[in-house]
Amino acid sequence: xxxxxxxxxxxxxxxxxxxxxxxxxxxxxxxxxxxxxxxxxxxxxxxxxxxxxxxxxxxxxxxxxxxxxxxxxxxxxxxxxxxxxxxxxxxxxxxxxxxxxxxxxxxxxxxx
Amino acid sequence: xxxxxxxxxxxxxxxxxxxxxxxxxxxxxxxxxxxxxxxxxxxxxxxxxxxxxxxxxxxxxxxxxxxxxxxxxxxxxxxxxxxxxxxxxxxxxxxxxxxxxxxxxxxxxxxxx
Numbered sequence: 001x002x003x004x005x006x007x008x009x010x011x012x013x014x015x016x017x018x019x020x021x022x023x024x025x026x027x028x029x030x031x032x033x034x035x036x037x038x039x040x041x042x043x044x045x046x047x048x049x050x051x052x053x054x055x056x057x058x059x060x061x062x063x064x065x066x067x068x069x070x071x072x073x074x075x076x077x078x079x080x081x082x083x084x085x086x087x088x089x090x091x092x093x094x095x096x097x098x099x100x101x102x103x104x105x106x107x108x109x110x111x112x
Numbered sequence: 113x114x115x116x117x118x119x120x121x122x123x124x125x126x127x128x129x130x131x132x133x134x135x136x137x138x139x140x141x142x143x144x145x146x147x148x149x150x151x152x153x154x155x156x157x158x159x160x161x162x163x164x165x166x167x168x169x170x171x172x173x174x175x176x177x178x179x180x181x182x183x184x185x186x187x188x189x190x191x192x193x194x195x196x197x198x199x200x201x202x203x204x205x206x207x208x209x210x211x212x213x214x215x216x217x218x219x220x221x222x223x224x225x
Contacts, residue, residue: 004154035214043155048211
């Protein structure tokens with residue numbers, strides 16, 4: 001059972017375009033993390049959202065946690081080739097940060 | 113430069129070989145993890161060590177054997193693996209009681225022939 005559904009699975013866009021990727025679940029999470037994994041590297045944390053309805057911005061990236069803490073979105077404005085990578089969401093349940101629930105990821109390619 | 117280093121980066125082994133993956137963290141964290149990353153599957157947690165004691169073992173086959181001699185080092189000993197064990201093995205560390213952020217190494221790409 002896939003507890004965290006990420007969509008789309010693959011996305012190929014041109015430099016300068018905007019995009020949104022989604023992370024959805026029927027379960028409630030105490031927090032949700034977004035990671036980016038570049039080819040040949042391990043995942044790197046981008047942001048953690050904790051409060052329902054929370055919005056966090058990281059330069060051109062905007063993260064939102066759903067009001068019910070079951071879903072999240074990542075919006076990228078004016079995408080750059082350096083944004084290319086696999087975007088993973090991971091949810092923490094019951095305050096247990098040793099056992100995150102992971103999505104399959106969205107593979108993003110930004111073409112120059 | 114990553115605070116978590118893994119060696120080797122690539123490993124090819126036969127089904128009868130014995131090999132080990134090594135992980136070292138330079139962040140002063142008190143928990144270390146082994147994850148398996150396969151195509152079309154979410155990251156799978158294999159083992160968690162907290163304060164050098166194994167606290168999670170998610171029903172991983174016995175052909176994978178972890179070792180954590182101290183808070184900075186973690187090993188994954190491999191023996192009589194199967195081709196379906198081919199994957200990227202990621203080591204991570206975190207500070208329990210902190211932000212919950214995982215710091216990953218670059219991974220060891222394992223191919224079992």
